[in-house]
Amino acid sequence: MSSVLCFYLDGAVVQAVKANIAKGYVTVKEAHTFPHDELESYLETCSEKECILSCNTSSFYHDIIYLPQTAEKFYSNLVRAEVMKNHSDLTGFTFFYRIIGEATIDAITQNKISAFSYADEAHANFIALFHNKKKVIANLYAAPYTIFRLAASAFDTGSEQARIFIAPLTGEKLITLSEKNELGFIRKIPSAESGLLPADIQNINMTMDYCFQSLRVRVSEAVMLDPSERLDEPSPAFSAPFLTILPPALADLPDHIVRDYLAPLATVVHHDQAKGECDILSSDYISFKQHKNIFTAAIIINLVLMLLLGWLVFSEQTAIAGHSSKIAALRAKLGNAGEEIAAYKKLEEEIKSLENPIAFLNKLNTSSNPAAALAVLSPPNIKDYSFKVITLKKGENVIKVHLEGTIAASGYKETQTIFEGVVEQVKRIPGYSISSNIIDIKLKTFIIEAIYNSAGQQNK
Numbered sequence: 001m002s003s004v005l006c007f008y009l010d011g012a013v014v015q016a017v018k019a020n021i022a023k024g025y026v027t028v029k030e031a032h033t034f035p036h037d038e039l040e041s042y043l044e045t046c047s048e049k050e051c052i053l054s055c056n057t058s059s060f061y062h063d064i065i066y067l068p069q070t071a072e073k074f075y076s077n078l079v080r081a082e083v084m085k086n087h088s089d090l091t092g093f094t095f096f097y098r099i100i101g102e103a104t105i106d107a108i109t110q111n112k113i114s115a116f117s118y119a120d121e122a123h124a125n126f127i128a129l130f131h132n133k134k135k136v137i138a139n140l141y142a143a144p145y146t147i148f149r150l151a152a153s154a155f156d157t158g159s160e161q162a163r164i165f166i167a168p169l170t171g172e173k174l175i176t177l178s179e180k181n182e183l184g185f186i187r188k189i190p191s192a193e194s195g196l197l198p199a200d201i202q203n204i205n206m207t208m209d210y211c212f213q214s215l216r217v218r219v220s221e222a223v224m225l226d227p228s229e230r231l232d233e234p235s236p237a238f239s240a241p242f243l244t245i246l247p248p249a250l251a252d253l254p255d256h257i258v259r260d261y262l263a264p265l266a267t268v269v270h271h272d273q274a275k276g277e278c279d280i281l282s283s284d285y286i287s288f289k290q291h292k293n294i295f296t297a298a299i300i301i302n303l304v305l306m307l308l309l310g311w312l313v314f315s316e317q318t319a320i321a322g323h324s325s326k327i328a329a330l331r332a333k334l335g336n337a338g339e340e341i342a343a344y345k346k347l348e349e350e351i352k353s354l355e356n357p358i359a360f361l362n363k364l365n366t367s368s369n370p371a372a373a374l375a376v377l378s379p380p381n382i383k384d385y386s387f388k389v390i391t392l393k394k395g396e397n398v399i400k401v402h403l404e405g406t407i408a409a410s411g412y413k414e415t416q417t418i419f420e421g422v423v424e425q426v427k428r429i430p431g432y433s434i435s436s437n438i439i440d441i442k443l444k445t446f447i448i449e450a451i452y453n454s455a456g457q458q459n460k
Contacts (some may be wrong), residue, residue, distance in 0.1 A: 002193060002272055003029075005048045007039075008143060008264040009126055010056040013170055014039045018048075021272045024248055028384045031261050041345050043133035050136045053126065053265035056143035056169065060188065061087055061095075063118040065257050066103055066110040075113070078249070088385040092120035096278035100179040103167040116142060120282045127285055136289065139271060143169075144186045147175040149274075150266035151225050154245045156179055164207060166224040167262055168194040175207050194259055198237075205239045208289075225262060278332045282414045373399040373452035376429055384408055384444075399452040401432070409446045412418065415439070419446050426450055 008015040018030040034042065064081045067075060079097050083101040085092065095117040103112050123140060130137055151165035151320050159181055162295040167174040171192070177185035220379045221241040249269045257264065270277070287377070363424040370392045389404035405422070421438045426448060427434055436449040 004268055004271060005046070005051040005270070005327070006054060006264040006267050007051055008054045008056070008171065008261075009039075009267060010263075012036060014068045015070060015261055015264050016046075017261055017268065019265065019268045021249075021268060024249055024269075024273075025252055026265055026268060028261070028265075029255055031161070031264075033239070033260070040129060040133065043130065043135060046133075046135070047429050049134070050138050051130070052138050052267060053123075053130075053140045054142060054143045054263055055118075055123055055126065056148060056174075056263065057118060059119070059122060059187070060142070060186070061090065061093075061115075062116045063117070065097070065113040065115055067113060068106055069109060069111050070104075072111070076144075079113060079115050083115060087117070090117065090119060092282070093117050094120065094280040094282055096142070096280060096321065098182040098184070098278075100184040114144070114179075114182070116183075116186065116403065118142065118280050121200045123282065125279075131285075137281060137285065139275060139279045141267050141278060142268065142280055144174055144176055144414055145183055145278050146266040146270040147174060147225070147263060148178070148183045149270050150222060150247050150249070150262075151176070151245070152178055152181055153249065153269075154223075155181070161220045162211075164204070164211070164219050164222050166200075166204060167260065168224075169263060170225060173200050173203070174308050175204065177217065177219070184217065185215060185339065186212065196224070202235045202323050205237075208239055216288070226259065226341060244411040262392060268395060302304075340361060369454065370394065370399055372454055373431070376431060376452075377401070377426075384420055397453070401450040401452055403450065405446055405448075407439075407446065409444060412441050415444050421449065422446065 001020050003018070004022050006017050006019065008017075012035075014034055016032045016034075016366070017032070019030060020029065030389040032042070033414060061083065063083055063086055067078055075097065080095065083093070083095060095115055097113050097115040097280050099111050101112040103110055125441045127137060127140075131195065134235045141149075147167045151167070155161075155163075164179045165176045165178065167176075168191070171190065173189045173191040175187040175189065176183055187207055189200065191197060191200050204222055211217045211219050219240050222238055222241065224242070224244045225247070228242050247269075250265060253265070260419050274318065286336060373392060374390070384403050385406040385407045387403055391402035393400040393402070403426070407415050407418050407422075409418055412460055416439070419437075423434060423437050424434055430451050430455055434448065434450050434454075438447065
């Protein structure tokens with residue numbers, strides 16, 4: 001269900017209708033009629049921010065234009081150009097057009113176009129008043145067109161039959177011509193009452209004659225939009241069959257509402273079915289609305305960005321405050337740790353003072369300790385040989401060992417074998433390595449030069 005507020009303005013009275021439309025049927029919530037000079041006060045008390053307008057201006061321009069069918073996508077610009085050519089005094093204006101038939105001109109089939117133009121100044125005061133009261137005009141329609149569409153909805157859209165529709169409005173009868181179910185002509189005749197007067201019938205007959213003689217359109221029937229006057233038999237006073245109808249969209253409304261508020265109700269139905277069709281709102285106001293929407297969107301985006309930035313700043317400040325409290329707590333703890341730091345520094349100085357003696361002892365015990373070298377050298381009690389001289393001499397991180405001994409053997413071969421065994425035995429002592437060895441087989445004596453290193457002892 002869509003809800004809409006529609007204003008009908010004809011320069012004398014204003015009609016305001018708040019209506020709902022669902023599934024093509026209209027229901028009216030509120031309907032008011034008041035003089036034009038009370039419109040400003042009504043807008044001040046109106047809560048709706050958006051509305052649609054239906055204007056029935058007394059002055060408009062009608063043109064029949066013929067254009068090639070192949071140029072249909074350019075019709076908007078071409079029709080405007082033709083209107084400006086036909087009416088040089090018409091500067092700023094809006095218009096709508098309908099294709100009402102075909103015609104063959106110079107052996108070329110062209111579309112017959114009916115164009116209706118409205119000067120911008122005809123609606124400028126209305127638009128300014130609504131804008132000053134902070135009301136947004138969604139669409140502006142010509143009342144004759146929306147009434148015509150309402151009347152045409154009661155017939156088959158594919159009908160080729162030409163008709164005239166009569167609509168009773170305040171102070172006038174609106175007559176529209178339907179050619180191929182499109183609006184081809186508009187005429188207004190003064191009329192004091194909503195019912196048909198003899199003068200109205202005469203004007204209707206004259207209009208049908210005009211359509212035949214000037215527009216070359218033969219009207220097959222005259223149709224009046226009036227729920228209160230249902231004619232069972234055609235009136236003999238009309239030059240064509242005459243009937244009254246009530247459009248389907250208004251079937252559920254009381255007769256007096258349909259009769260009194262026909263124009264705004266027709267506009268509500270048209271707005272629901274074809275919102276953008278034949279909108280005659282000025283291009284300046286449309287541009288203003290677009291720029292205003294862009295500006296409003298930019299403001300909203302900036303506000304959102306400002307809120308996000310504020311939230312980020314608040315989050316960062318909260319995080320900084322949390323870190324600051326942690327830092328303050330750590331500083332407090334560090335301030336209470338002065339005694340522990342002083343004790344640590346004292347122990348550090350004591351360790352430094354003991355580094356040199358410890359290093360000396362480690363060096364002495366690891367690589368140049370004669371007692372260690374001599375202790376591992378103590379050979380087992382073997383009768384085949386004996387050490388006569390053992391000399392230890394300190395070198396750089398090592399102990400040089402000089403060994404002299406004798407061999408108890410009966411022959412040369414046995415002496416050599418025992419000597420080789422002595423050399424192997426010294427080699428197997430942890431930390432020892434042989435640098436040189438010599439034997440005197442005749443004298444059965446030997447000399448072994450070796451090096452002792454406790455590091456080598458550890459590796460073995």
